[in-house]
Amino acid sequence: MTDFLYFWNHFAFVILMVSGLFIIITSQNYIKKIVGLAIFQTSVFVFFVSLAKIIDGTAPILNSVNNVYSNPLPHVLILTAIVVGVATSALGLAIVLQIYKNYGSVEENEIKKEELKENS
Amino acid sequence: MNFLIINFFLISILLLTTFYIFKTTSLISIVALTGIFTLVCAAIYVNLDAVDVAFTEAAVGSGISTILMVMAVAKLPEGKKNQLLNLFPSIVLSVSIVIVLMLIIANLPLLGDPNAPIHLHVTPEYIKESKSIFHIPNVVTNILASYRGFDTLGETIVIFTAGLGVIVLLTSNTLNRKTKFKKKVKK
Numbered sequence: 428m429t430d431f432l433y434f435w436n437h438f439a440f441v442i443l444m445v446s447g448l449f450i451i452i453t454s455q456n457y458i459k460k461i462v463g464l465a466i467f468q469t470s471v472f473v474f475f476v477s478l479a480k481i482i483d484g485t486a487p488i489l490n491s492v493n494n495v496y497s498n499p500l501p502h503v504l505i506l507t508a509i510v511v512g513v514a515t516s517a518l519g520l521a522i523v524l525q526i527y528k529n530y531g532s533v534e535e536n537e538i539k540k541e542e543l544k545e546n547s
Numbered sequence: 548m549n550f551l552i553i554n555f556f557l558i559s560i561l562l563l564t565t566f567y568i569f570k571t572t573s574l575i576s577i578v579a580l581t582g583i584f585t586l587v588c589a590a591i592y593v594n595l596d597a598v599d600v601a602f603t604e605a606a607v608g609s610g611i612s613t614i615l616m617v618m619a620v621a622k623l624p625e626g627k628k629n630q631l632l633n634l635f636p637s638i639v640l641s642v643s644i645v646i647v648l649m650l651i652i653a654n655l656p657l658l659g660d661p662n663a664p665i666h667l668h669v670t671p672e673y674i675k676e677s678k679s680i681f682h683i684p685n686v687v688t689n690i691l692a693s694y695r696g697f698d699t700l701g702e703t704i705v706i707f708t709a710g711l712g713v714i715v716l717l718t719s720n721t722l723n724r725k726t727k728f729k730k731k732v733k734k
Contacts, residue, residue: 436554436558440648445648450568452636462581477658484661513612514709520616523623
């Protein structure tokens, strides 16, 4: 039972990553695709942060009471990645708005249909 | 032990939220669910001792990202009924990725193992030395701003470029195509 609890984060990482990928591939709405990308990124963040955890450790702020600290290095990497992820989704949303201005739709299958109709 | 049980429940909420994001079609509901998703993530980070990450996730991931999405969705039409294309190839791809990743995570150290390879190298020196060099008790700040300052500089360049791209995309009219379905755009 306890082993299961110890592995739960890794398991959830796999499920979240794959469901993000699944949403990106199958959904036809562009906003939903961007949300899928955000889920994909967040799965990696949770995985990194759970690798950094030490049992009975505290947050890596030095003090005189504790002497076991969780690993600060993955935290730094994830801090950078979170901000870059928001920049990515902002750029994606701007592209979606531009697509809507040009095609009148944000559904991928409709846009493909219109393109085919126009080309023929 | 308490930490493990709290972690289990928070991660389960995360998985449930993902399922509902997949199921929902209304765009504004998807945005609200994304806000919930990132806030639960922030709670998970606090539970896993990553307080700085939780702070950033709550401010940037849950705040700014949700505001940007609401602003975009306000200009878009309501989402259509869930039409899933490419269903068969994506299921094959997902199942194969799950199998490969499950084989890999079976060999990883358990959550919170103090003897995992990740904890044995660079980090002990960071924790031991950084206070005497930079006089700041927060190790994450020391690494972010000093040991890995160039990473942070690169990050600011990335954000600057992304902001530039957003401004160019939102203000340009030269991309507009003169087509018949331009009329359908709501004013």
